Amino acid sequence: MDSFTEDLWAMVLARLPIKISTGFKLVCKQWKSIVESPFFKNLFISAHQKSHSSTWSLMSRFYVDPEIVGHYQCDTWGLDRSLGSFIKSFLADKQQKYKYQQVSVEAYSDVGLILIHVASSDRVIYVANPVSRECVEILIHDPLPTGFGTYEYSFLWQWGLVTRTVNGVLLGYKVILIDKLLRDTKLNCLIYSSETGLWSLETLHLPHSLFIRHPGYPISLNGSLHWLGMSTEHHKVVLSIDFYTTSTGSVQCRVTPFPDLEKITMFTRFCTPFQGFLMYMNIVSVTKVDGSLDNKLCVWRLMSEGYWQLMSETSPAFTLTDNFDYLPVTVNPFDAKTAYLWSMKQERLLSFDVYNGKLVIHNQCEGSGDGRTVIPVNDPRAMIFFKRLLERVSVVGENYFIPFVLPQWLHRIPKR
Incomplete structure (x- = not known):
């Protein structure tokens, strides 16, 4: 040797x-x-x-372990346990350090990093990789937004984490604290840059007036954050904010209406990341010449130019059932043909092929070819909590879940 x-x-x-x-x-x-x-x-x-898959989990914004669904034991990372267990142990260490102050995950990034907030007088946040346990501590300095540091701040402000990657190398990150209260077309943000080590308070100007009430986690992709919102015409839209735009030197905002606003849809609108793109899936009903409905399962992806590209359009058999009781959960971040649904009647997680509509019912810790599917059927508390969140998703359209994906490479956290 x-x-x-x-x-x-x-x-x-x-x-x-x-x-x-x-x-x-x-x-x-x-x-x-x-x-x-x-x-x-x-x-x-x-x-x-x-290896068409890597390690990923669908995380709840309120519940870390166990995950709703996840894949691990993949060749790329070789983990023997789920991401939720890594995050849970990481949070436990921080809680012990701060004498059991409340420690929570506030944001997930698309390069495998998480943002952790410690509810203490120190106003400490961490950017961390829960698997490698690499961690950077950041203190929140002035200027602080009005109301920050009070109990009510968590309902008025929301965290985000974006990264800048060039040629596969992580060069920097930004921690974002966003005011949830939209004022006409103005949005206030407190931004920390790893490249300068400084905080700045900025006011963003949106192209349209929007209404965002108690939004779920923003999805972080390629230096941008994406939320679901509603226009003044009560149309569902995606709000995208690029925090690394280079065209004007300032933050760029874009509002994109969903591509099926004028059609009848079966799913609550939601988006999921897939290999650098924001994906959207729904079952659209189209009226035929004879007056009957033709149900099409459509999958789009959001292009950088600000339009939706139709990726697939099929008519799977399960969309024709009269007792349609499914709720969308997520799309596999490494396999665009595999999506996950929750059956309210069976109280089970199902995966299906978006091209042929074949359904597979999953059991707890069921093995698969590229990893392991995990659903919390052995934890009554988690199951009750999960069902309640899905009920809110079905009634008011709020999304409480976010995919946390480990990339194909281990990115080191940049340090100044």
């Missing part, structure tokens, strides 16, 4: 999971140099590109 060249070592090490490779740098200087090289990173991604 002493005769191995660096390129041979790189070929061997690149076929092992990311979680194992993090310890290679401790073996010797040669291995450290190999693992930190751009050549090794490209080789690793190439070696694992045939």
Whole structure:
């Protein structure tokens, strides 16, 4: 083995999971140099590109463990337990450090980082990777928005976390605190930049007047945050804010109406991330010439130019049932043809193929080809909580779930 060249070592090490490779740098200087090289990173991604899935979980904004649905034990990361367990243990350590002050996950990013807030007088937040346990502590300095630090702030302000990645390298992140109370077309934000280490208070100007009431977690993608909102004409829209725009040097806001506003839909509108895009799925009813309805399962993705591109349109058999009792949960972030539904009648999680409509009923910790499906049927408290949240989703359209996805590479948190 002493005769191995660096390129041979790189070929061997690149076929092992990311979680194992993090310890290679401790073996010797040669291995450290190999693992930190751009050549090794490209080789690793190439070696694992045939693995169509990675580790991910659908997290609740109020409940960390167990997850609603998740996949782990995948080749890319090689984890032997779910993301919820990593997050739960990480939060427990922080609670012990701050003498059991309330510690909560406030935001998830698209590069595997989370934002943690500590409810203490220190006003401490953390940007962390719960798997590698890498963590950066940030103190919230002035200027503080009105009402921040009080009990009511959590109902008036919302956290977000965005990142800047160039050529697959994480160069920076921004922590966002957004005022939920829209004032006509003005939106106040408190922004921390890792590149400057400073906070700034900014007022964003939206292109249209919007109404956002108790929004769910924003989805973080490519330096932008995306929310579901409602226009003054009571149309459901997606509000997208790009915090790394370079065209004008300031934050850019965009409002995109959903593509099926003039049609009858079966699902509560929701969006999910998929490989850098924001995806939207719904069952649309189209009236035929004879007056009957033709149900089409449609999947769109939001393009950077601000329009929805139709990705697929099918007529699966389950959409024709008279007792339609399904609620959308999420789309697999690494497999666009697989979506998840919740059956209110069966009280079970179902996955289905968006092309042929084939349904699969899942049981707790059911193994699959690319990971493990987890639903909290063995935890009565979690099941009751999950059902209540889904009822709110079906009645008022509020989304309380967010996919947390580990990328194909372990990004180190930038430090100043």
